Amino acid sequence: MPKSIIRTYSRYSRDAVALLGALIREARNERKLTAQELADRAGISRGLLQRIEKGNLKCEIGVVFEVATIIGIKLFDTDENALTKHLGRTKEKLALLPKSVRKKSIPVHDDF
Amino acid sequence: MPKSIIRTYSRYSRDAVALLGALIREARNERKLTAQELADRAGISRGLLQRIEKGNLKCEIGVVFEVATIIGIKLFDTDENALTKHLGRTKEKLALLPKSVRKKSIPVHDDF
DNA sequence: ATCCTTTGATTTATATAAAGATCATTAAGC
DNA sequence: GCTTAATGATCTTTATATAAATCAAAGGAT
Numbered sequence: 001m002p003k004s005i006i007r008t009y010s011r012y013s014r015d016a017v018a019l020l021g022a023l024i025r026e027a028r029n030e031r032k033l034t035a036q037e038l039a040d041r042a043g044i045s046r047g048l049l050q051r052i053e054k055g056n057l058k059c060e061i062g063v064v065f066e067v068a069t070i071i072g073i074k075l076f077d078t079d080e081n082a083l084t085k086h087l088g089r090t091k092e093k094l095a096l097l098p099k100s101v102r103k104k105s106i107p108v109h110d111d112f
Numbered sequence: 113m114p115k116s117i118i119r120t121y122s123r124y125s126r127d128a129v130a131l132l133g134a135l136i137r138e139a140r141n142e143r144k145l146t147a148q149e150l151a152d153r154a155g156i157s158r159g160l161l162q163r164i165e166k167g168n169l170k171c172e173i174g175v176v177f178e179v180a181t182i183i184g185i186k187l188f189d190t191d192e193n194a195l196t197k198h199l200g201r202t203k204e205k206l207a208l209l210p211k212s213v214r215k216k217s218i219p220v221h222d223d224f
Numbered sequence: 225a226t227c228c229t230t231t232g233a234t235t236t237a238t239a240t241a242a243a244g245a246t247c248a249t250t251a252a253g254c
Numbered sequence: 255g256c257t258t259a260a261t262g263a264t265c266t267t268t269a270t271a272t273a274a275a276t277c278a279a280a281g282g283a284t
Contacts, residue, residue, distance in 0.1 A: 034213050035231065058271065062169025100250075
């Protein structure tokens with residue numbers, strides 16, 4: 001990440017990450033697990049779990065999802081296996097779509 | 113990240129990230145945007161967008177969510193503003209819960 | 225009220241993610 | 255079939271996320 005990149009995030013994105021972190025903390029408390037215990041189960045440091053629960057935007061998505069999964073939070077869908085099914089359907093659809101997007105060289109006469 | 117940490121991810125987590133990436137690519141194609149264009153709108157490099165669409169687990173969650181948001185993918189819920197409402201409710205609940213989890217010093221006689 | 229576990233915050237060292245550039249490959253549009 | 259834009263892949267540099275350790279503060283349990 002060269003030359004000090006400044007990132008901006010929409011409110012929606014910030015809320016989404018914050019929500020996920022709050023859900024994790026809530027679930028952890030309900031299950032009576034300490035931060036250290038959950039961190040150990042996820043194979044991460046307690047400090048990182050702190051940042052995740054706080055809704056830090058710079059955490060690796062894989063780690064955040066893994067913690068959520070371990071603590072029992074269903075991502076995207078509530079019913080079982082819905083995610084996998086959805087993934088399958090999406091991949092099938094992708095195979096039928098154009099492999100690349102191409103701009104029209106000349107502005108088309110979009111008449112009608 | 114000292115001493116070369118090896119991370120493991122559950123299939124569910126990997127699928128979830130892969131799904132999100134696939135959804136982003138699908139939406140991008142439907143909207144006839146090039147990778148460079150979407151990357152520019154998100155303020156990231158094309159290379160990073162490639163990794164996101166490929167379902168790379170090491171990308172920052174904030175960036176992934178931001179791209180998803182920009183391209184119009186609703187996170188967690190389908191109906192409008194559901195996320196924010198959910199966040200609000202969760203935060204209220206958190207205020208009522210114990211601030212820390214504590215292990216029983218002596219194994220309790222869990223009799224019944 | 226006291227004890228001590230849990231959590232919050234900070235610091236340092238290090239592994240690595242991301243930007244930017246470049247080249248090869250693919251495939252849309254003509 | 256050509257052309258060339260779009261994508262895929264790789265390399266280097268640099269900023270930074272993370273692990274680990276430490277200390278302070280908070281708050282259950284007794």
